[in-house]
Structure formats: structure tokens, C-alpha cells
Amino acid sequence: MDQPSIKTLDTDPEYRAAVVDLLAVLAYGALTAFERIAADAVMAPTVDDKAALAGMATSEYRHFETLRDRLIELGVSPEVAIAPFRQPLEEFHAHTAPNDWLEGLVKAYVGDGIALDFYVEIAKYLDPETNALVLSVCEEMGHSAFAVDRVRAAITADPRIGGRLALWGRRLVGEALSQAQRVAAERDALSSLLVGGVDRPGADLAEIGRMLARLTENHTKRMAALGLAA
């Protein structure tokens, strides 16, 4: 069955737990993105570049606020809900700390893009209210386009940079997948959003395959926009 059934936060405790997990992982994802992008802003060569990254970090903080406020509205402690996701997200960032300004830009652009795609995909499996919240955060995303010009200019000036940044892009995706698998394995409720639960059908394998294909294809397009092989 391709169409998910109608789920509600009030009548389905497993679905409610899944939504709390989702809001928590997205919230902490946004807060750690804030921290990482702000740290990368320090490496920016010009005030304009610094300001562009700082502005992006600032919008990540606003996403965090929106998601955290919704957790509070649902009567959940953000501290408690986020706790299971701290280690995977902190490890992702620790394993992908950019060595220079260009690696930071690629990470911001690729990460912002994958996050936006994932928000749009997961939104399909949510009740109307949570769906609207997740999509409202999406409207705020996509501020990383300035990275494209900067990265392309750097590759034009020194083509060897392209090879290094292409490898870096692959490493980012590899780390993201490995942490995502870990989260999926440990958080049954969250995984059930996609694959369904006892009484609730989710996406079938074919649909999950198409979703992964869409995510991969968009990532490849973004790498190409940067002038990089995916």
C-alpha cells in the first residue's frame, strides 16, 4: 500500500512516540548544525562569507526553536526526548569536522540539501499538523546556495581542489548513512514511521527504494552544481 493511513497523535501511542523521536532528532540536528556552521564561519576569509555562514547558522537555530517548542507543546521535555540522539549527531559532526573553509562550505551545502530532501520525504508519512510544522521549517531552508559560487571559483583557481572535495562529499554521505542506520536500529518507533507498525502500514520496499533513489539523485545534482563528482 502506497498511501499511508491516517494517523493521529491522540489515538496512537506508537505513532506519537515516533513523532516525538522525529521532532527530537530534527531539533538536535538543527542545533548541532547551528554549532558546526557557526564554527566554520570562523574560517571564512572575508566578512561577507562569514556573515553568509553566520546567517545560515542563525536559521538553523530558528528551526531548532520551532521543533523544540512543538515538543514542549506535546508535553515532552526536549532534554529527555533529545538525549538518545545526542551521541549519533555529535559523533557525525566529530567525524566530519571540516579542515578548511571549502570543506565547511561543501558540508553546509550538501548537508542543508540532504536535510531539506529528508524533511520533504518524511513529511508524507505524518499527520496534517506535524506535516505542516515540518514543511514550515523547510520553507526556511535552502540558504546555502551562496556556497556554489565560492566552491566553483576555488576549483577554477586550482583544479586539484575538486578531487579532494569530491572525496570529502563521499565521506560526508558515508558518515551520515552510518549514523542514520544506527539511529534506525535503536529507535523502533522512529523507523516505524517509514516502514509501518503493527496496525499501521507504512511505505513498501519499492517505495523506500524510490525514496532512496530520489535522495541519491538530488545529492548527485548538488555535487554537480558544486562542480564535483558524487
Next chain:
Amino acid sequence: MDQPSIKTLDTDPEYRAAVVDLLAVLAYGALTAFERIAADAVMAPTVDDKAALAGMATSEYRHFETLRDRLIELGVSPEVAIAPFRQPLEEFHAHTAPNDWLEGLVKAYVGDGIALDFYVEIAKYLDPETNALVLSVCEEMGHSAFAVDRVRAAITADPRIGGRLALWGRRLVGEALSQAQRVAAERDALSSLLVGGVDRPGADLAEIGRMLARLTENHTKRMAALGLAA
């Protein structure tokens, strides 16, 4: 003469240069505060604390935007206007990088307070439009009060921390004064905002003395609020 004369950006090139310098140093001060506070958020023990510091960093970024946009409105390149102030501000932060979360909190609280006081003092010497802009940034400040509870609780738990943080507070002020003196010595137009120029009276020595007394007194009160000797 205590009352400054009426100055305008259009008719007084020295005053205009002074305002450009002032907006630039305040803008870069806000942008580097964003970077420092965001970096300190990484050390926060809980998600709530992290979020509180990240929120403060975010409002520093908004101050930066307001001030930068005004520079652009005046037909000035922010990059060029900010250039002379990069080194003193970056050195200030390099010399006062907090070693832990509590030092970060004291720096955020004390720094936010001194900045707010300085904005209010300097605003008196500005034309009405620049005055309104500077005071509008002030309204956005003062988000660091959460630091007080955290610092006091840490000192209650381990009173030895109080001695270390009091020393830290003195070091922050010492570094800030030494960089401020450097800026004042190198930027005649900026200094003339306070002390007056060829055709424009500024504050007399007595008034500058009173201003320094007010800044010092407020700093001592903030240190006392944290439970620290100034």
C-alpha cells in the same frame, strides 16, 4: 561643554567617518560575539543551556545585520569599513577564549552588559538617526540573565570556583581595555566622537571620567550579581 552640538552625516565629513567607524566596530563586535558565543554553546552541559547560548548568539547576528545594512545604506562597503577592526576584535577573543562552560557564561554575561552600557553612552553623541539605530540594537540585548543562575549554582556547589571566575572577569576587562585603547589610538575619527573634533566640541574630561565611572560601577554590579568580586 557638556551638551554635544548637533552633528549631521551630510555636512560633516569627519563626523560621517566617525559614524562609519562606530557602526563598523559595533558590527564586527557583534559578528565575533556570535562566533564566540556559538563556540561556547558546544561546551554547554545540557540541551537547554546550549539553546540559551545559541539564542544569544543568534541575537548577536541580528545586531550585526542591522549595523551592516546601515553601512550599506550609507554607501560604504562593510568589508572595507570593518577591516581596521578585525585584528583588535579577533585578538580580544583569541586572548580570552574560555577554558570551560562557566568561563564562557561569565564572558557572555559580562561582555553583553559592557556592550549594552557602551551603546547607551555613545548614543548620546550621535545624530538622531544613528542614535535611534544604536538604541534599537540595545533593545535586543540583555539576553544573558540566564547566566546568573548557572554561575551562582556552580559557586554554591564548589566555592573555589568563585576565585577563579573573579580573576577571569578581571582578565576580560583588562583585555577589552587594552584593545579599546589600541583602537582609540589608531582611529582618530572614532575617538573624536567622544572627545570632539576641530569644529565640534565633545565631552569634557569630567564627563569622560563620569562615563568611565558609570561603566565600571555597572560592571561591578554585574560581577556581584554573579556572586563574584570585581
